[in-house]
Amino acid sequence: MFNKTQPLTQVICARKFFTTPKLISDELVVHRDTNDNNPEVPFQFTEANMMRIAAIIQNYPKGAQRAAVSFAIDIAQRQMGWVPISAMHKIAELLSMPRMRVYEWATFYTMTRRRFRGKFHVKVCKTTPCMLRGSDIILQTVEEATNCTVGGLSEDKMFGLDVVECQGACVNAPVMVVNDDYYEDLNVCDVYNIIQTLKCGGIPPWGPQSGRASCEPHCGQMSLLEMPPPPGFMMQDALIGSEVSKPPKPKSK
Template sequence: MLKLKQFILPNISHFIRRISTSAQLRHEESFVHRDSADNNANTPFEFTEANMMRIAAIIQNYPEGAQRSAVSSCVDIVQRQMGWVPISAMHKIAEILSMPRMRVYEWCTFYTMTKRRFRGKYNVKVCVTTPCMLRGSDIILQAVEQATCCCAGSLSEDGMFGVDTVQCAGACANAPVLVVDDDYYEDVTVCDVQNIIQAIKCGNIPPPGPQSGRFSCEPICGPTTLCECPPGPGFCIQPALLK
């Protein structure tokens, strides 16, 4: 009769999967609209005559029945006219483009560049993604909050500044990056932040671009390749082929 072997179960902790998680990053705004005193279906909004002409010209770029493709341009025009996009403006866009209101809601809640609440006369955005973080974006954010007198996600008391953090401003080679409305300020330092905010307070718009002196996104230490004149015709070609 065969003897049953005794099986010893190994330590069960060896089979427990080790799971590592990181903190969740959430957008500061809810995707679901909540009526407020200044943002509801009755909030007054009408396109200016000039903007209506712009929208009519944009719609002509699309075939008949596909005018909803102009929704992104219409949302941008609203934001440039008002500084933000209330839900009443979304309704107006849906009416002009003959599309369901829900489709406009979807667009505005998906793209974070759409401001669905007032974010100040000047919206200051600090990039906090990895390249900027490695170059000191946390210190830059602190300098912005101190210079504007408001914390990230809030407004200054006079409504002049609204500070936000963003994920990848798309100028990683020029980190850290500070964006004021449509203007990019790159290679910024704490002193640059103070000078930029102070100039805006005085009614000026500082020249955008790299603040370090470089022209674009070339190496900050200077050119490292193609520093010599290129060789002439016939370089490294066999002599027999030159006959």
């Protein structure tokens, strides 16, 4: 306990400080130069992509072109498959903004791939709804099917595997995303079929794999079973002008 007669300097010096260990997630905010990802590696947008960026910039007032940074990063990623540091520098130059602002965007949003993640980037959701529906088994199956561990690449560089947080399709858990395509309501057989189709050069049908449409209940559609009433249904007669014909009443069954 603190002794009132003890000098304050001794109390301060006796205070303990703690530091946290290095986390795997440091990759999200730390850049390390490599042979294929350093400022000296040249990067140029294709002519078509430059036209796309120019068109997007026109959507914003003069002097506010930095608002197009998210679009520019996405275009760079679709051109390269990932976003190297030299692409970030090119974006900062085109949008007349500090490089740090581009770094901030690229490190905050996890959909930005800052290293090569294979031809098919597989992301398995591990948030609570998916976990309760067996995402650990789905992840293990993906590792076996792609011969790839989490955070790594397959030997043929075809697949990269990562675990991610909520993908926004919780009602269709478990979910995995391959590049831009969502695969939902997964089981072990579904995963093997999807990966094998990709290996053979095909694109498997995306969406729920259970046969249901969108996110309707497994037992079938439970709402919106009838045609909705026409415009003006139940409107007061006084609100309907003389030029406007009164809408027909729906037929009773």
